[in-house]
Amino acid sequence: MGRLTFYLPVAGFLALALLLWRGLFLDPKELPSMLIDKPMPQFQLRTVDGEAVTNANLPEQIFLLNVWGSYCLPCLVEHPTFMRLSEDGSIPVVGVNYKDQSELAKSWLETNGNPFAFSIEDANGRFGIDLGVYGAPETYLVDAEGVIRYRHVSVLDETVWAEEFLPAIAELQAESR
Amino acid sequence: MSLTTSFNSPRTLALWILMLAAFVSAEPAVHAQVDTFEFQTVEQQQRFRQLSDELRCPMCQNTNLTGSSGGVAEDLRREIHRMILEGMTNSEIEQFMFERYGDFIFYKPRLRMETLFLWFGPLIFLLIGGAAAIAVSRKAGRTAQKSPELDNAQREKLQAILKAKG
Numbered sequence: 001m002g003r004l005t006f007y008l009p010v011a012g013f014l015a016l017a018l019l020l021w022r023g024l025f026l027d028p029k030e031l032p033s034m035l036i037d038k039p040m041p042q043f044q045l046r047t048v049d050g051e052a053v054t055n056a057n058l059p060e061q062i063f064l065l066n067v068w069g070s071y072c073l074p075c076l077v078e079h080p081t082f083m084r085l086s087e088d089g090s091i092p093v094v095g096v097n098y099k100d101q102s103e104l105a106k107s108w109l110e111t112n113g114n115p116f117a118f119s120i121e122d123a124n125g126r127f128g129i130d131l132g133v134y135g136a137p138e139t140y141l142v143d144a145e146g147v148i149r150y151r152h153v154s155v156l157d158e159t160v161w162a163e164e165f166l167p168a169i170a171e172l173q174a175e176s177r
Numbered sequence: 178m179s180l181t182t183s184f185n186s187p188r189t190l191a192l193w194i195l196m197l198a199a200f201v202s203a204e205p206a207v208h209a210q211v212d213t214f215e216f217q218t219v220e221q222q223q224r225f226r227q228l229s230d231e232l233r234c235p236m237c238q239n240t241n242l243t244g245s246s247g248g249v250a251e252d253l254r255r256e257i258h259r260m261i262l263e264g265m266t267n268s269e270i271e272q273f274m275f276e277r278y279g280d281f282i283f284y285k286p287r288l289r290m291e292t293l294f295l296w297f298g299p300l301i302f303l304l305i306g307g308a309a310a311i312a313v314s315r316k317a318g319r320t321a322q323k324s325p326e327l328d329n330a331q332r333e334k335l336q337a338i339l340k341a342k343g
Contacts, residue, residue: 012305031279033279034276034277099252124252125248128249128252129249135249
């Protein structure tokens with residue numbers, strides 16, 4: 001009995017300390033997405049180039065959906081990664097040009113290169129709300145059935161690609177086999 | 178010119194005090210938003226105020242939609258305005274926000290399986306603390322009561338000692 005009354009509070013304290021210690025390393029800026037394992041929201045919009053685009057135009061394979069804007073500096077940081085991915089044909093990338101002006105978006109793509117199969121123009125941010133976007137850049141991993149499987153907030157560089165996206169993609173491929 | 182030299186006449190001093198008073202009494206700008214939404218009724222306008230006060234801006238972490246000038250907050254206010262005009266109820270609008278931004282959007286999270294610990298965790302800690310406090314004070318009470326009572330053998334021994342001394 002005497003031992004229990006000593007060790008029980010100590011164990012309780014250690015458990016709480018561990019929980020709070022872990023909490024110190026959580027990023028409060030990374031909100032969990034509500035759309036994981038849900039289909040991409042329906043849209044009927046135009047691309048930056050002015051062509052009509054709907055869900056039917058999305059790739060029928062695993063692809064990335066990258067939310068970007070010409071005003072967004074971190075987007076420029078992650079841009080080389082998307083250029084490499086599209087150049088070596090690793091994965092198709094679809095852009096969402098979020099709260100931007102199409103003229104600025106077009107000249108941004110011209111200057112820096114265009115890694116996107118196409119960029120959906122979301123000038124007023126309404127499609128972004130359906131996605132649960134709260135600021136560029138954000139990147140979604142979408143499977144062949146058009147279901148969102150993973151979300152990464154902020155810059156997707158080669159490290160994030162290798163450590164987060166490659167395992168997630170491998171998991172999706174194993175699943176469909 | 179230093180500050181002290183500007184107070185050299187009572188008139189300049191009075192002017193300074195007047196300016197200071199005007200500055201202090203000026204109404205602080207409470208609402209950071211500048212957009213002007215039009216409503217059909219006062220009730221709709223009040224609901225808009227209430228909702229954008231109670232919903233949290235997902236981008237700027239610790240401001241509500243009213244106080245935030247962030248891009249997404251502006252868009253969400255516009256959506257709230259649209260939904261109110263379309264005749265959606267407050268709980269429908271809150272559900273719309275929840276489906277997209279999750280519990281984070283609420284300053285007062287909904288009572289769900291995932292938020293049970295958040296709501297009742299403090300109560301559990303209070304109960305544990307309370308139980309511990311009661312257990313400790315009971316134990317202390319028991320030991321305190323025990324000491325003055327002597328059994329018959331001890332009483333006889335005490336009498337013997339007292340007699341011998343007396």
